[in-house]
Amino acid sequence: MRLYLARPFGCLFQFISSSPEQTQALGAWIGAKLPQASVVGLDGSLGAGKTCMVQGIVRGLGSPKGTLIVSPAYNLVQEYNTGTRNFVHIDFYRLDQLSVSDTLLFTEIFERPDTVMLVEWASKFLHSLVPGFLSIKLSYGPSFSARCIQVTGVGEASAYSTLLASLPYYEHPPD
Amino acid sequence: MLILGIDTTCDDTAAGVVEDGHNVHSNVIASQHVAHERFGGIVPVIAAREHTKNISYIVHAALDEAGVTFQDLDAVAVSHHQGLLLSLVVGVSAAKSIALACDIPLVGIHHLEGHIYSNLMGRDGELAFPFLCLTVAGGHTLLLKIEDHGQYTLLGHTRDDAAGEVFDKVARQLGLGYPGGPAVERLAAEGNPKAYTFPRPLINQPHFEFSFSGLKTAVLQTIENEPNANKADLCASFQQAVIDVLVTKTMRVARAHELDCIALAGGVALNMPLRKQLESAATKQGYRTFAPPLKLCMDNGAMVAGAGYFLYQHRGKDALTIEAKANAPLGESGLRYRPATKYR
């Protein structure tokens, strides 16, 4: 797999993925580096590859190949245990606003210890539920199947600094 | 045997009263129920996932509509498996209190069993085991072989998005509102299903798995690239792609497993073109199709009471200690419709 990395400013990383397989591989690589308890927010329009990225991250967290990750858009929250790691897959897609009880529901989920939280459509509400998180933004890239992936931190640095520091930094490789 | 069924699986609070698994006396769903006149001018806030606030009103409305009281009930059934945990626990707690206070049996069912059994309700003996059940809803797209009461074999499922969810997403992108299924269907009726050629993912693959994510992306990119596209044509072409995949795969699995009775369940079973096309494909093969009455397709309490009746006959009552579970195995065969578990 070939990743083109650039580090335009601050601690923002940008990747260009040319296929869903590459997006998954990047996800697996991030997943393997996630601390026991961490929050990852994913954003990007429908079809940009959020669920694909989640499937990759989950593989990186150590779940066996063939593990089925289906969209939690309807049930909102899907809990998993890979045997060694707990993770929760959340999707805010269907929600336009959080009622008080929704807020309390999600707050209780985010207070769970030693759990990796993977949140789709994070920009809707995640900043109001947790102090900080690792943000992955996916957008349509230069060609039909290419995607532009930006990784950055949002909010309190303690929530994502270890992870960002572990991301490698190298120059655009010569063709 | 009079059973009260309660379903609080996800957004909606629902309750229904059913006699002997067949005769639906009432079927009340919070989002569709105007309860304020019934409750002396107090307007209960009927909002999504406000189950603790809604539950008493909805249970009482279901009893009132059926013309019965708590003392008339012979059992109480509740969906305690599969869904949003904080939603499930409310229904389970209410059902246990009723069972405890009235001293009647408690029957816990899997939410998907409710959908499956909606096909057996009101059809005494007409639909016999084993049969094939295509369950299509907001959160599920499954092909199940129903071997006997409480015994299911998973034959196919979606790898990513559920069919109902894709309907909702397309509707939302077109500004048609939620839930998207009925809105897309209405508009599709005026459009040309051949106007756009959308992919039919995995349709030619010999296995029985579904994938709707690629179709979703193709439709959404078309919407984005052609802002002036005819919405009716888009809806019709998209709906046809989904139906083609569902019907083709269902017929293939029916032939492979020699199941000549095909049942349809779940919210997407409301879709008339799907019902008709599945029926005509099945008829050509000499197979028969079944679909529940429209009121039993969406998440509702009556289907829980119905499933509760059959499963109570089959496996008896449950203890007051049963717990709500977000992911749970389906049936006695221990079939796990559970993501993060390998099927193969």
Added chain:
Amino acid sequence: MSILLIDTSGAYSTVAVAQDGDLLGFGTLKGRPAARIHEQIRTLLPPVGITLPDVDTIGVITGPGSWTGLNIGVTAAKTLALVLKKPLIPIATLDALVAPHSWTQGPVCAIMNAGRGRYYSASYASNGQGQLDLQSGHLTVSGIEALMESLLLEEGTPLVVEYGSTFGELVSHCAGAICHKSQVRLWPDGIVAAALQSTPLHREKIMSLTPTYLQATLAERNANL
């Protein structure tokens, strides 16, 4: 008058039965507890010689506390009350926490942890005979200083705090603190005492009862900034 009490606000769940203010029996369970309260009620009643229809009133802790637990407890209690046609008494967690410590005249405060450096607090005036009047409502505040300020604590004011290491600093600030040295948040006698001072609800109010969420969530705090 007999009363059945349910508390699912914390990591333990408690059911208790009292007759004319005296505790007849109680049961406490740990771990995913709220799911078992119905079974607890079923096993608690026969040994104390009361059947469910004999119970005159039902009382329930309405919060603050574990959101899932409270939803289970409140739903269980309101459904029991409606099916059995009994009145329902809603009880605030802090009221039940402070109630067993209200036998000296003067001010008394109750505090519990709300997580992430926040506290629920309330101050009361006690008449020394078990009668408590809420003075400064139930509040949520962030940080110890804000907490001390909101309670207007004077030297020697009795302070009832739930068990937990986070309160070490707080207790050292305040000479009269009583640390509730039990991981069970609420003692059954406290719940009984608090229930006797609360007003029962009738049918319409029971129907619409929901848990209290005295928790300034991050969302609300951000909105206020």
